[in-house]
Amino acid sequence: MDNKLFGAHYFSLDKPQTFEVDHQQLYFFRTFIGNHDIKVELGDCIYYFDEHLERAEIKKGPCTVSTKHLATVIRGYMHPDASASLEGVTTLPYVNGCSTKQVFPPLRPGDPTLQYLKMPPCSKEQEHHIHSTFRVVLVLKGKGKSIVGMGSGNIETELVPGSVCILEPMCPHHFETYPGEHLEAVPLHIFTSIGAGEKNHPMFNGTVAI
């Protein structure tokens, strides 16, 4: 069984690679893994991380950005330039002991958003579920595993700091953690779901249990 059959793609930061969304999808984006110099066109914007993985940044095209870790250019979306610290606690409850904070909340309902997911040890990030839009996830701290597929066709992939996981819309999946270790990851939602309240935010509303 192949992860790609279910719509999951895995990368690590030590190998420069590019992922381009297939042309049947609703929204166009490109993700750059590892070292890249990226030209961002007028009308697009880029979500990326600083050299030390301490801050998340957004820049609106036209511009050129050099990145070492992970960057995603979203076509036809012009979020104003922004910078946010990745420090600090999570602020919104999620499920199974997991929590989140909105690093860059959606400016309008349905806009893209960068979230910060924190999973305690021995947790599952939701039950097995799907989303209606892409997720581009970078693991920052801790270890865990990503489970993709259905029933006997489930495939487990280890997650470590620097793992990048790109999940297509409707890819059935969840993450799990081990005893003794948190997992912290930053999922970028390539367009998302409405909300910012206690139990009304893009992590909750963009998740459909199956």
Ligand SMILES: [Fe+2]
């Ligand atoms: Fe998910």
